[in-house]
Amino acid sequence: MSGVLRVDLDAFAANLREIAERVAPATHMLVVKDDAYAHGIEPIVRRAWIEGVRWFGAFDVRTGLAVREVLGDDARIFVWIVATAEEAAEAVAAGLDVGVGDPLLLEDVAAVGGTARVHLKIDTGLHRNGVRPEDWPQFTARAAEHEAAGAIEVVGIWSHIAEASDAEDDASRAVFDEAVHVAEAAGLRPRLRHLAASAASFAWPEFRYDLVRVGAFAYGIRPADGPAESELGIRPIASLVAPVEGVADGVVRIGLGSLDGLPSTLAGVLTIATEGGVRMLHAVDATASTVDGWPGATAGDEVVVLGAGAELSATDAAERIGTIGEEIALRISPLVRREYR
């Protein structure tokens, strides 16, 4: 017996509606990297499409191609990790929108043939790829040449920010605005400006521009040490459930362990929902864990370890061990069965 991750697609849809309302008139690009934050990419993108999401942030080319396969030609799919010229060619052939944050990749994409849709990336301070402001005039001038030659179409300008300090984020936004001006002066007409992920897109209208790249909030993962789900209008969409395997000496053994992605650092820290009320997680082994017992505990019962219907969300648990919600949610092993309702 082993654990199950139950994903509530109606709750997901409600989060998507909340995001769409919050960020309007900007458009929501749903970020689906890391197997849709471990929720399973195919059911997630199918439901998102039904709910009206048309933009998908896929991270790498492989994920972008997977989304294309599921949703067909009408989905707009943005990838920003393109490692080789071969990958660039694959991305362009599949009609993916390509984030380009270095001059060599710009040449690779332009050389593919077929007019690649490109979003140029300015480094606004995070130093996680992107073209530095001092190199930006030359970079955008080169992009304009390629566009004039019909090799690319520059549809967007984008960057990624820390979303950690207001002052730093405001400074990044000033760099971003300047980069858009420089690109326009070079003759480019980027219609899609995008800067914000979950936190900034909810908090500040001036960070929303045309598109917001939101992942965490769509899955109901709130920021550590930030506003509560209720304040944000979102809720967790997944429950991590484990079966009771046996009871001995007042201790219950559940079929979920560190190999399933339950961090052993949660032992003695994580309280979980059982049929007998809230109980402390005692010890985490490779394939099983122990929990304080309750009267009537029986093999085959279920306990809710994390997420919707549990005592703690992924972010609650993360805060107790000094990390962020994604660190818990993304660690759930692909071997844990996913169920959708």
Ligand SMILES: *Cc1c(COP(=O)(O)O)cnc(C)c1O
């Ligand atoms: C992961 C990621 C996002 C989404 O961030 P969330 O905080 O999960 O909304 C947005 N943009 C980029 C570049 C990312 O890598």
